[in-house]
Amino acid sequence: GGASRPHVMFIPSAGMGHLLPFFRFIASLARHDDDVDISVVTVLPTVSAAEADHFSGLFAAFPRVRRVDFPSHDRDPFIVRWEALRRSAHLIGPLIAGAAPRVSAVITDVTLTSHVIPIAKKLGVQCHVLFISCATIKKAEQGPGAGVGAVDIPGVRRIPESCLPQPLLDLNKQFTKQFIDNGRENINADGILVNTFDALEPAALAALRDGKVVPGFPFPPVYAIGPLRSVVDKEDSSSSSPVVAWLDKQPARSVVYVAFGNRSAVSHAHIREIAAGLEASGCRFLWVLKTTKVDRDDTAELTDVLGEGFLERLHQQQGQGQGQHGMVTKEWVDQEALLKHASVGLYLSHSGWNSVTEAAAAGVPLLAWPRGGDHRVNHWSWDGEDWLVTGEEIAEKVKEVMSDAAVRARATRTGEEAAMAVAEGGTSYRSMQQFVSSLKK
Numbered sequence: 455g456g457a458s459r460p461h462v463m464f465i466p467s468a469g470m471g472h473l474l475p476f477f478r479f480i481a482s483l484a485r486h487d488d489d490v491d492i493s494v495v496t497v498l499p500t501v502s503a504a505e506a507d508h509f510s511g512l513f514a515a516f517p518r519v520r521r522v523d524f525p526s527h528d529r530d531p532f533i534v535r536w537e538a539l540r541r542s543a544h545l546i547g548p549l550i551a552g553a554a555p556r557v558s559a560v561i562t563d564v565t566l567t568s569h570v571i572p573i574a575k576k577l578g579v580q581c582h583v584l585f586i587s588c589a590t591i592k593k594a595e596q597g598p599g600a601g602v603g604a605v606d607i608p609g610v611r612r613i614p615e616s617c618l619p620q621p622l623l624d625l626n627k628q629f630t631k632q633f634i635d636n637g638r639e640n641i642n643a644d645g646i647l648v649n650t651f652d653a654l655e656p657a658a659l660a661a662l663r664d665g666k667v668v669p670g671f672p673f674p675p676v677y678a679i680g681p682l683r684s685v686v687d688k689e690d691s692s693s694s695s696p697v698v699a700w701l702d703k704q705p706a707r708s709v710v711y712v713a714f715g716n717r718s719a720v721s722h723a724h725i726r727e728i729a730a731g732l733e734a735s736g737c738r739f740l741w742v743l744k745t746t747k748v749d750r751d752d753t754a755e756l757t758d759v760l761g762e763g764f765l766e767r768l769h770q771q772q773g774q775g776q777g778q779h780g781m782v783t784k785e786w787v788d789q790e791a792l793l794k795h796a797s798v799g800l801y802l803s804h805s806g807w808n809s810v811t812e813a814a815a816a817g818v819p820l821l822a823w824p825r826g827g828d829h830r831v832n833h834w835s836w837d838g839e840d841w842l843v844t845g846e847e848i849a850e851k852v853k854e855v856m857s858d859a860a861v862r863a864r865a866t867r868t869g870e871e872a873a874m875a876v877a878e879g880g881t882s883y884r885s886m887q888q889f890v891s892s893l894k895k
């Protein structure tokens with residue numbers, strides 16, 4: 455009878471070795487007796503694609519087994535990974551000490567400095583920080599007020615609270631505490647390497663270098679060594695992709711490249727607005743679409759996300775060889791190479807710093823739609839407009855920037871400055887030389 459019907463809740467852990475026996479037992483229980491309710495606690499995010507697949511397989515095979523989602527403390531898989539690293543930080547010392555040949559310098563990510571720098575100091579090893587965002591936010595991080603209210607950056611500008619990375623506004627969060635600790639610890643680094651170049655962020659770099667940022671403290675040497683370039687020179691490697699084949703057929707500077715980075719999930723509502731905006735702009739476009747934070751979770755069909763009409767219109771028009779030309783892809787693209795393609799005339803971007811530097815290097819104007827994190831600070835360093843909301847606004851801005859000769863000229867100039875910076879004798883080239891000689895001291 456109903457009242458006595460048992461309800462069993464399973465709480466499996468992570469790892470296929472733990473999950474498989476759970477799934478098998480759940481299946482066997484479900485087959486054995488219809489008169490037992492079964493729930494399975496599903497910790498999100500799952501660790502691997504295999505785990506996600508097997509969870510789905512179980513729930514598909516046994517629809518009556520309830521799925522109880524249990525978002526782990528932080529839903530963001532990147533933060534989960536960062537936490538795990540942080541908790542294992544004590545193992546880094548032995549790792550450095552045991553390496554052969556002897557380690558003379560370590561270069562750490564900025565999110566780990568408060569752990570790694572003291573360890574390196576203790577071992578008598580130089581410690582540098584490779585800072586992956588812009589120099590401007592590097593300064594914000596050093597400011598006394600990081601995490602509360604607006605941040606005044608002596609010599610650069612005041613950054614309103616609304617533009618600071620959102621997680622940093624909550625001082626109770628481990629991430630925020632850690633961020634502040636990291637910021638303080640940076641002073642003890644032997645050098646700060648920043649993926650930027652002097653012509654792109656002159657004010658921020660000057661202020662970082664002349665010790666204005668943390669009054670009374672000598673700030674470590676700042677090496678602006680960007681824009682960093684791809685690991686392999688890919689003269690012809692990417693020419694085989696369908697995306698490049700499509701770009702090859704478009705007129706010079708006619709395509710709006712649209713992408714919001716690899717870790718921003720764009721909501722369906724926003725996707726509809728972007729689609730409407732691109733269509734209304736009348737411009738050709740190449741849209742790299744991500745609907746989830748982690749690519750392997752992205753199982754959504756383009757038609758479901760975009761609505762059938764949108765893709766149909768796109769295909770019809772192209773079939774007839776007229777009207778608007780556009781391409782939407784969910785594949786990982788070689789963005790750095792695509793931005794250099796002659797057909798690309800504008801980048802509608804989330805303004806993640808890597809993307810900003812790639813656009814700068816390619817001399818492509820960037821229309822910024824900052825989504826979170828450091829984005830709202832990043833776009834100040836660049837031509838970006840303010841963030842946009844509706845399809846109408848997107849269409850308007852896209853048309854405006856695509857037809858703005860001054861913007862294009864400025865972007866071209868930035869591209870030239872970027873090339874000069876990394877060429878022999880350029881500012882970034884010389885910074886790299888100085889950095890290397892500091893290693894040999």
Ligand code: BUP
Pocket residue numbers: 713714715716717718742744785786787788789790805806807808809810812826827
């Ligand atoms: Br998506 C995608 N191909 O398909 P950002 C991204 N990238 O090469 P982040 C590809 O990933 P947040 C793709 O060129 C850039 O180098 C892209 O870094 C490359 O933003 C990188 O732009 C993305 O700094 O988001 O890290 O995705 O800024 O929010 O951390």
